[in-house]
Amino acid sequence: MKRSFFSGESGVSPDIQTAAVCLRAGGLVAFPTETVYGLGADAANAEAARKIFTAKGRPANHPLIVHLARAEDAMDWAADIPEVAFRLADAFWPGPLTLVLKKQTWIPEIITGGQDTIALRVPAHPMALSLLQAFAALPRRAAGAGIAAPSANRFGRVSPTAAAHVREELGGMVEMVLEDTTQAGCHVGIESTILDLTRLGTAGAVILRPGGLAASELAEVLGDLPRPPGGMSAPRVPGALPSHYAPGTPLRALDRAALGAALDAAGQTNRRCGALLCRDISGAPGLHVLRVLSAAPEVYARALYAALRELDRMEFAEILVEMPPDTAEWAAVRDRLFRAAAK
Ligand code: TXA
Ligand code: MG
Numbered sequence: 410m411k412r413s414f415f416s417g418e419s420g421v422s423p424d425i426q427t428a429a430v431c432l433r434a435g436g437l438v439a440f441p442t443e444t445v446y447g448l449g450a451d452a453a454n455a456e457a458a459r460k461i462f463t464a465k466g467r468p469a470n471h472p473l474i475v476h477l478a479r480a481e482d483a484m485d486w487a488a489d490i491p492e493v494a495f496r497l498a499d500a501f502w503p504g505p506l507t508l509v510l511k512k513q514t515w516i517p518e519i520i521t522g523g524q525d526t527i528a529l530r531v532p533a534h535p536m537a538l539s540l541l542q543a544f545a546a547l548p549r550r551a552a553g554a555g556i557a558a559p560s561a562n563r564f565g566r567v568s569p570t571a572a573a574h575v576r577e578e579l580g581g582m583v584e585m586v587l588e589d590t591t592q593a594g595c596h597v598g599i600e601s602t603i604l605d606l607t608r609l610g611t612a613g614a615v616i617l618r619p620g621g622l623a624a625s626e627l628a629e630v631l632g633d634l635p636r637p638p639g640g641m642s643a644p645r646v647p648g649a650l651p652s653h654y655a656p657g658t659p660l661r662a663l664d665r666a667a668l669g670a671a672l673d674a675a676g677q678t679n680r681r682c683g684a685l686l687c688r689d690i691s692g693a694p695g696l697h698v699l700r701v702l703s704a705a706p707e708v709y710a711r712a713l714y715a716a717l718r719e720l721d722r723m724e725f726a727e728i729l730v731e732m733p734p735d736t737a738e739w740a741a742v743r744d745r746l747f748r749a750a751a752k
Contacts, residue, residue: 431585432449432450438450438583438586439585440536440558441534441537442534444505445595446568446575448583449540453549458520461473467559473558474529477541478542482531482554483508486553489511497604497627502531504532504621505530505621506530506602508528509529512525512526534595536587561578561583566654567717597621599741602624616635618638653748655749655751656749658728660749661730663732679696682725682727683727685702686701686702687701688704698720
């Protein structure tokens, strides 16, 4: 039976069906995921994927994550998949976990940055999943259906957690920005955890980027805590470059006491600052603007990028951020703050 693209006949909303067709035609579509908004292109179409790099201003050798509708689809993209990958996929997909595996040979070079590995993820946001399913249902020539999608921000900048953020930053560069019409939102708020499973024999399972899924949760399936990143032969991860996730306003991450002192000092010279805090601080903010996020890491992560964008718009001399405690549960947030503060 021939499916109508634009009616509700397939059970897919017209917007999502239009977006899937747009992707199939080589266009760029920004869509919500449970972590952050992604800037999507057909991962089997090198020319389409290249547009992502132009839109973001991203260096061409930085590989992309391929998003899949179902865990089984990983077999179209990855080769020599270790047994532990199936167990991790079972436990955490759909969800904020990206697995790095050996790639299949047919995959365009631009997707993998010339490496022999591929990063795969099944996202949990209902609209991302509907889009992936609608896209996979369209006729295709390639061996696999997947949507390559980095975070939908200019390279090095703060990741978007709302359609408005994407329009602001990449508006003219994309064919469509899918508005989140569900209650789901980017409820994780920071990017997926990236786990490298290509060096199990030598390095074990290695976290390349801490993110929405905690190392302790991975340990429940792995039997052991995964290794933190590092080492000379680690694959390239732009999140591992010093300056990333950064607002335009200079940003400093400080402990609580130093932050209070820095606000006082700035006040004395009439330098207006924005401050991002885990907990309220006593004393009047004076000319400064304080934003208290949360002392709970998941709640903090959900609000972080929107708060950075908001403070960035207010044209402060500086944004001062209270660095949360050095504990495992704050690892992903601290990682983003260190990089946002890096020059
Ligand atoms: O939550 C997320 O992961 C979001 C949403 C949209 O899914 N995506 C995201 O993509 O954060 P991006 O491009 O901003 O960050 C992906 C990271 C990059 O640092 C890239 O280098 C790394 O994944 N990566 C991609 N393929 C890789 C590979 N084969 N080996 C190692 N790292 C890889
Ligand atoms: Mg990114």
